[in-house]
Amino acid sequence: MIAVAAIRLSDLFAVVMLFGVYSLLTAALFMDLDAVDVAFTEAAVGAGVTTVLMLSSLHLTKRWEVLPRRKPLLSLLVVGITGAALVYAVLDAPLLGDPTAPVHQHVTPRYIEQGAEEVGVPNLVTAVLASYRGYDTFGETVVIFTAGLAVLLLLGIHEDARMRPGVSAIGDQVVLRSVVKPLLPLILLFGLYVQFHGDFGAGGGFQAGVIFATAFVLYDLVFGDGSARSVVPPGWLHRLAALGVLIYGGVGVYSLLAGKAFLDYSALAADPVHGQHLGVLLVELGVGIAVFSVVLLIFYAFSGRSRRR
Amino acid sequence: MNFLPGIFNYLVVVFLMMAGFYVVIAQGNLIKKLVGLGLFQASVFILYITMGNLAGGRAPIVVEGVTAYSSPLPHVLILTAIVVGVATTAVGLALAVRIHEAYDSVEEDQIHAEDIAADEALMNAETTGREDGRR
Numbered sequence: 001m002i003a004v005a006a007i008r009l010s011d012l013f014a015v016v017m018l019f020g021v022y023s024l025l026t027a028a029l030f031m032d033l034d035a036v037d038v039a040f041t042e043a044a045v046g047a048g049v050t051t052v053l054m055l056s057s058l059h060l061t062k063r064w065e066v067l068p069r070r071k072p073l074l075s076l077l078v079v080g081i082t083g084a085a086l087v088y089a090v091l092d093a094p095l096l097g098d099p100t101a102p103v104h105q106h107v108t109p110r111y112i113e114q115g116a117e118e119v120g121v122p123n124l125v126t127a128v129l130a131s132y133r134g135y136d137t138f139g140e141t142v143v144i145f146t147a148g149l150a151v152l153l154l155l156g157i158h159e160d161a162r163m164r165p166g167v168s169a170i171g172d173q174v175v176l177r178s179v180v181k182p183l184l185p186l187i188l189l190f191g192l193y194v195q196f197h198g199d200f201g202a203g204g205g206f207q208a209g210v211i212f213a214t215a216f217v218l219y220d221l222v223f224g225d226g227s228a229r230s231v232v233p234p235g236w237l238h239r240l241a242a243l244g245v246l247i248y249g250g251v252g253v254y255s256l257l258a259g260k261a262f263l264d265y266s267a268l269a270a271d272p273v274h275g276q277h278l279g280v281l282l283v284e285l286g287v288g289i290a291v292f293s294v295v296l297l298i299f300y301a302f303s304g305r306s307r308r309r
Numbered sequence: 310m311n312f313l314p315g316i317f318n319y320l321v322v323v324f325l326m327m328a329g330f331y332v333v334i335a336q337g338n339l340i341k342k343l344v345g346l347g348l349f350q351a352s353v354f355i356l357y358i359t360m361g362n363l364a365g366g367r368a369p370i371v372v373e374g375v376t377a378y379s380s381p382l383p384h385v386l387i388l389t390a391i392v393v394g395v396a397t398t399a400v401g402l403a404l405a406v407r408i409h410e411a412y413d414s415v416e417e418d419q420i421h422a423e424d425i426a427a428d429e430a431l432m433n434a435e436t437t438g439r440e441d442g443r444r
Contacts, residue, residue: 015341015344016344019344019347019348022348022351023351026351026354026355029355029358030354030355030358033358033359033361033362037384037388038354038358038384038387038388038391041388041391041392042354042391045391045392045394045395046351046391046395049395050347050395050398053395053398053399053402054340054343054344054398054402057340057402057403057405057406058340075331075334075335076331076335078334079327079330079331079334079335080327082327082330083323083324083326083327086323086326086327087320087323090316090319090320090322090323091316133382133385136385136386136389137385137389140389140390140392140393143393143396143397144392144393144396147393147396147397147399147400148396150400150403151399151400151403154400154403154404154406154407155403155406155407204388206388206389206391206392209392210392210395291392294396295395295396298396298399298403301403302399302402302403302406
């Protein structure tokens, strides 16, 4: 229903806010469907980072949509036909929670039965993410890195004489400041916990990177433009983003040199399970660093533009 | 079997997907299109997670004495897809911002109109230039 409201409104500010609420609801749904790691990510990314990015690009463009739109009839027809075809397809889909569904055959039983022993990590999501499907995750980390590069190429990070750390765009909000100040170390600590405890509980590099970046985004928003920048300069972040990808790739190359396949972590230590565990930790660290620096770089790029105009 | 509750999630997915699809093709505002794309994307996420769910299963973190877990594989795919999604959305927003700087608008119609006007101006300049040369 929130989706419908988001489509109907022409005030883009409200649209973006509703989109954030929609993300949070999706996260709650994921939680209900036993996908704790995914719920975690969706809550941090969808409700946090995406909303901030969308708002800052609204600030750079226009808040109001131009109203006289094109005739929606043809599009409605196309959407209706596609929707009908999909509903027809859905009627044959396996029911929710059906243990005989194709998803629960093939590789899933192996992951569940042997994942904990083979990788030495109780959180199966982390085991599959970093070890069994390490190639995919490496590819995705590179995609994120590339997206960060693309944003930097398009927008660039501008240093501005008007940059005033300590003077916030939203004014001197005493309540916000005093709430945020004790909150920040807690967020950072939580980020570290999520990063290094990801192999036992819900969490991992992707979530931790986003949470860490969120803390700095919050700091920048409340304590004034550019104050995060004086803590973590963009130049560092460029190197950190590359370093994250490099750690991941480096682990792969090391296992190659040690005579095993690319990203086969059992080469990392004498005991294969111990090696796997170490590999997962290192790879997650690489992912966390890369995600953190790319998200923060993208935020810098957008906020730098805002000040220039 | 309880057919309707079993299939309800998929119907929600289809509805959300079509809502996002409609926004992408029917509306001219580039930022709104990106929101539509986000809706579509989220519906795919829900589809995957729904498929991975197992009746009576637990979240896939190994605990003593539990044997039924939801499939971790869809979770992994979607987890990374969410983060990749925000990165690609950021690229889209950056493009929209640059387009706004060039055209002072993020409405597709206005951008097209401006493009056509610019093309016509260019062609007019060329033809008048040629006529001048003939004289």
